[in-house]
Amino acid sequence: MLDIHPEVAAAATEITVEKTPGYFTSALAPERICAMNSSIKLLLILRDPAERVISDYTQVYFNRLENHKPVQAIENLLVRNGALNIRYKAIQRSLYDVHMRNWLRHFPLEQIHIVDGDALIHDPLPELQKVERFLNLTPRIVSSNFYFNQTKGFYCIRSDGRERCLHESKGRPHPAVNSTILQQLRSFLQEHNRTFFRLVKRTFDWQ
Numbered sequence: 001m002l003d004i005h006p007e008v009a010a011a012a013t014e015i016t017v018e019k020t021p022g023y024f025t026s027a028l029a030p031e032r033i034c035a036m037n038s039s040i041k042l043l044l045i046l047r048d049p050a051e052r053v054i055s056d057y058t059q060v061y062f063n064r065l066e067n068h069k070p071v072q073a074i075e076n077l078l079v080r081n082g083a084l085n086i087r088y089k090a091i092q093r094s095l096y097d098v099h100m101r102n103w104l105r106h107f108p109l110e111q112i113h114i115v116d117g118d119a120l121i122h123d124p125l126p127e128l129q130k131v132e133r134f135l136n137l138t139p140r141i142v143s144s145n146f147y148f149n150q151t152k153g154f155y156c157i158r159s160d161g162r163e164r165c166l167h168e169s170k171g172r173p174h175p176a177v178n179s180t181i182l183q184q185l186r187s188f189l190q191e192h193n194r195t196f197f198r199l200v201k202r203t204f205d206w207q
């Protein structure tokens with residue numbers, strides 16, 4: 001979730017943006033943020049929730065490796081006692097309907113702009129132009145602000161003569177997941193995704 005705080009902006013021409021991914025899944029954040037500023041504009045970047053589970057696993061996996069902690073194959077975390085382990089945190093964080101419901105108790109849907117994370121990765125400009133419109137900003141982002149970084153395999157940003165990519169911990173190769181288990185995960189998420197689509201009155205290209 002990105003929270004825009006116009007009231008703490010340094011100048012009338014500026015807005016303040018704060019980014020904390022953990023807000024979306026926090027039970028307390030919506031109420032607290034609403035108490036702070038009920039007219040705040042919220043940005044939510046979401047990708048295919050099954051991909052998000054694997055991405056979550058991959059980041060934890062490499063963090064643990066770097067900290068010399070033991071690691072497990074993703075299948076050992078996804079499955080417990082022969083069934084999908086829906087208590088696995090990476091799965092819980094991908095139940096977008098559950099978390100969104102919590103936000104919609106405090107904010108109208110119009111105040112929350114959802115960025116299609118998969119589209120953002122493959123074609124960033126249109127998604128960011130939608131963000132500019134949502135924030136009522138004068139359009140400034142143009143295609144030359146992006147270049148495809150062959151080494152990373154992703155788009156990175158070019159602005160004011162500087163080039164910036166995400167941290168090296170991002171964009172690492174995901175493990176190949178056992179296809180039966182992946183299918184189980186996708187089937188489990190499907191109903192949650194449908195509920196989420198109804199809540200936000202739009203659909204995404206997730207299975």
Ligand SMILES: Nc1ncnc2c1ncn2[C@@H]1O[C@H](COP(=O)(O)OS(=O)(=O)O)[C@@H](OP(=O)(O)O)[C@H]1O
Nearest residue numbers: 021055058121152154155156165166169170171172
């Ligand atoms: N330039 C560049 N470098 C690396 N990764 C890139 C880039 N552009 C988009 N992506 C995709 O962004 C995913 C990471 O998003 P996060 O939300 O976890 O990153 S961050 O919190 O905004 O830093 C990351 O997910 P993972 O591949 O699962 O790490 C990528 O799919």
